[in-house]
Amino acid sequence: MQSAIEVTGLGKSFGRQRVLSGLDFTVAAGEVFALLGPNGAGKTTTINILTTLVVPDEGRAVVAGFDVVSEAEQVKQRISLTGQSAAVDDVLTGAENLVMLGRLSGLGATAANRRSAELLERFDLMDAARRRVATYSGGMRRRLDLALSFVVTPAVLFLDEPTTGLDTRSRRELWDVIRGLADAGTTVLLTTQYLEEADRLADRIAVIDGGRIAATGTPEELKGRLGGETVELRSHSGALLHEVPTDGTVSGLRRALDVLDESGAEGTVALRRPSLDDVFLSLTTPGATTDPPEKADTRTQTLQEQR
Ligand SMILES: Nc1ncnc2c1ncn2[C@@H]1O[C@H](COP(=O)(O)OP(=O)(O)O)[C@@H](O)[C@H]1O
C-alpha cells in the first residue's frame, strides 16, 4: 500500500533552539498514527511542517504523494487540520460556520446543510446550532472546531491534541468519530500527551522526545519491548508490597517468586503486563535523553498528573 505520509530526516530550529532533529517515520494509507510525546517534544512543529504551515530546515516530507515544500498546494487540497480555532467565525452561528465551510469546499447548498446537521448532532452541538459562536463555552468552541475539520472528508486528517480540554464523555465520542473515519479510509495523524488515547486509538505509535522518534510500533509491540511481565505481591487489602520484573521466561518467573518468598511478606501474587506508561517513562525519563534533569523531572510529573 502507498504511504500516506513519509518523513525523512526532518530538522527544524527556531533561533538557536533545535526543535526537530533527524525525524523519520512513515504512515500507511488508512492508518491511525499517534505521535505521542510530552509538552515541548516537537509535535505541533511536526504537524505544522506536514500541513505546509512551517518550512523545515532539513529533510523531506511527502503527504498524500506530494512534497510539503515544493508541492504545498497539492498537499493542502488533500488534508485537513484541526486545532486552529481561527477558522471559526465568532459572528456566525455554529450551523452557519459549518454550512459556509461546506460551500467554500465545493458542496452544493443541500449537501452543505445536510453535512452541517450531521456534524452538529455528532458533536453534540444541536442546542448551540442557532447561537453565535461568540456565546460558546471553551468546550463547545473546541467541538465546533473539530466538526469543521470533518466537513469534507480529506485523504489525510491531522489532529493536534484533539481531545485536550474535553470531558471524558466527549473524548470517548471523538475517539469513535476518528475510528469511523479511519475505517472509511482516511489516514489520521494525531498528536497526544495521553497514553490511553494513543493505546486505544492508534494502529501505530511513534514516541517523540527531544525532537526525534524514540520508538515506533503498535501499542502491543511497544509494550513487548519492555520484556516480560512483572510479578506483584499485594496485601489482602490490595496494597502493593513488592514488584519484581521478569524476562518473561519460566525460569525468570521462578526466580521472581523466590525473591518474593524470601521477602517473607504475606499476600497474593499477580502478573502484570507492561503498560504503555511503563514504555513511555522508560523512553523519556532522565538519562534516556540529553535534556537537563530538571526539565525531564517536570515532564515525568506532568505525565503522572494526567493519569
Ligand atoms: N514559532 C516558534 N518560535 C520559537 N519557538 C518555537 C516556535 N514553535 C515552537 N517553538 C518551540 O519548539 C519546541 C517544541 O514546540 P512544539 O512543537 O509546539 O511542541 P509540542 O507540540 O510537542 O508541545 C518548544 O520548546 C517551543 O517553545
Ligand SMILES: [Mg+2]
Ligand atoms: Mg503542541
